[in-house]
Amino acid sequence: MPSSEVNFKIQDEGRLAELGYTQELRREWSLLHNFGASFSIISVVTGITTLFAYGLNTGGPAVMIVGWIIVSLFTLLVGSSMAEILSSIPTSGGPYFWAYMLAPQQHAPFFAWITGWFNLLGQIAVTTGIDFGLANLISTTAEMSNGYSPSAGKTLGILAVILVSHVLINLFSVRTLRYMIYTSVALQSLGVCCIAIAVLAKAPSHRPAKFVFSYFYDGTGQPGHEGWSLRASPAYVAAVGSLLSQYTILGFDASAHLCEETRKAVRDAPLGLLSSIGSGAVIGFFLMISLLFSIQDFEAVRKSPLPVLMILTDACGTGGGLVLMVLIMLCVWHCGLFSLTSNSRMMFAFARDGGIPHRLHIIDRHFQSPVRTVLFGATCSFLLALPSLGSQVAFNGTVSIATIGLYLSYGIPIAMTIIWPRNFKRGPFHLGAASKPVATIACLWIVFITVVFCLPTVNPVTSQTLNYTPVALSIVALFAFGSWILWAKHWFTGRCRHHCRICIRQLDFLGEEMVYRSDTVDLDGHQRLQSNENHSGDLKSGMRSGHKSTVSAKDNKISVGREFEVYSAPAREYEQM
Secondary structure, three states, X not given: OOHHHHHHHHHHHHXXXXXXXXXXXXXXXXXXXHHHHHHHHHOHHHHHHHHHHHHHHEEHHHHHHHXXXXXXXXXXXXXXXXXXXXXXXXXXXXXXXXXXXXXXXXHHHHHHHHHHHHHHHHHHHHHHHHHHHHHXXXXXXXXXXXXXXXXXXXXXXXXXXXXXXXXXXXXXXXXXXXXXXXXXXXXXXXXXXXXXXXXXXXXXXXXXHHHXXXXXXXXXXXXXXXXXXXXXXXXXXXXXXXXXXXXXXOOOOHHXXXXXXXXXXXXXXXXXXXXXXXXXXXXXXXXXXXXXXXXXXXXXXXXXXXXXXXXXXXXXXXXXXXXXXXXXXXXXXXXXXXXXXXXXXXXXXXXXOOOOOHHHOOOEOOOOEOHHHHHHHHXXXXXXXXXXXXXXXXXXXXXHHHHHHHHHHHHHHHHHHHHOHHHOOOOOOOOHHHHXXXXXXXXXXXXXXXXXXXXXXXXXXXXXXXXXXXXXXXXXXXXXXXXXXXXXXXXXXXXXXXXXXXXXXXXXXXXXXXXXXXXXEOOOOOEEEEEOHHHHHHHHHHHHHOOOXXXXXXXXXXXXXXXXXXXXXXXXXXXXX
């Protein structure tokens, strides 16, 4: 191994040890792999294909195009704030561990618990939305092409097969996933561009630019009822119509959840996160414009059970349309695969810290992957899909839950960098003076979409058309807050306490500075970290002897033993990479 790679390996594992953890996963992923995982989960063709009908009926082409541009810009701001935090705190826990590190000490476990459960809900809902959407694509395509008769049971069976295939691939070890990323990136970029070019080239006619960029359509009213543009306003329809774009550009926190497997994580993980958002925004815009320009009969496409397939077959014929649809299905399958990968890594970290049963925190020695969290994540996704059988409204609710759950977990640590800026120690990637303004705008945007995606999208509101997102989120919030009050606050500390001796030895081997909490508490309620550099000899001798070294903080000594905890080191200057 080259000396530079050895140095980066020491830096990666040293930073992880400073945060209180030892290296358990294989750190073999590069910037391309980290980018590829997030880019695969964003998978613009997945969101656009599964929600194209929703977009056509909720604002039409104008809202789809303008909404895509606006959502992309605001999502880049959210991603920039997250990348800044990720560079400082590179662990698989992602948002919940960021919340722990950025909150005042006395409130850190609470914020970690709440953020973790919203992130966990969002992760599961994203995997459900992707794989259930793929199951519906397969069923509907078969129905439109050869007269297949879909049913709830058959769709459920297809979903089970998809999830099993994802579980099996995730169990073949990290190295297999690394090679799968190359295939996925090629499909999600070159494959999608080929689809867009083929549709434009083969379409018998093209819609005028005025239709694509300014035609507004309100199909939110059921037969015999007015739509929300009349009952409320066109702005209301435009706002709820942005769900297509916001759901599509989602899941980029995978770069954080996979950072313990990424080399040069403090630099490459943030770059992977941001580049995935930017690439997805550009490719998605090109695909959406191509599909809208190629619509032959708007009313027929709008009422079709699978509008994208109809556009493809109108342009390329039945055979050509099916071939392109299979290519789209492959893209969606890869999206679900890496969504489960990200999901399992988040659960691995949350189990490591006690947020969910610690037994899930097991790295299989043969597969070199967290087998139990892979199985647990797939099972939860399957169960969450059950209410969506036969109900498009329930599926749209799952999509909203995924969007809101994840973005709330993104927003909590971002808000903390504004409220408690002294607790945020910048890493190699940072925004400089723009950090606070960008974080503020990102938080306001997250609040906006949280409110908007809880609103009803169909008029009139009945038991069949009600947006159940607020109900589902209320249940999760009630569980998260209620469980904290009743029992979690008595034992959940927000950080693992079981790897401390390993981390101490690792820091000692790497020559890193040991730190401990002082008795001094600042006005923000956070105990400041103080260096133990001057007493490293005492520490090392205590470790070698295997005995505790218990001296009061007044004597500037620290206590070393089973109860010892490794806390984050003070701000340090990272060398240029």
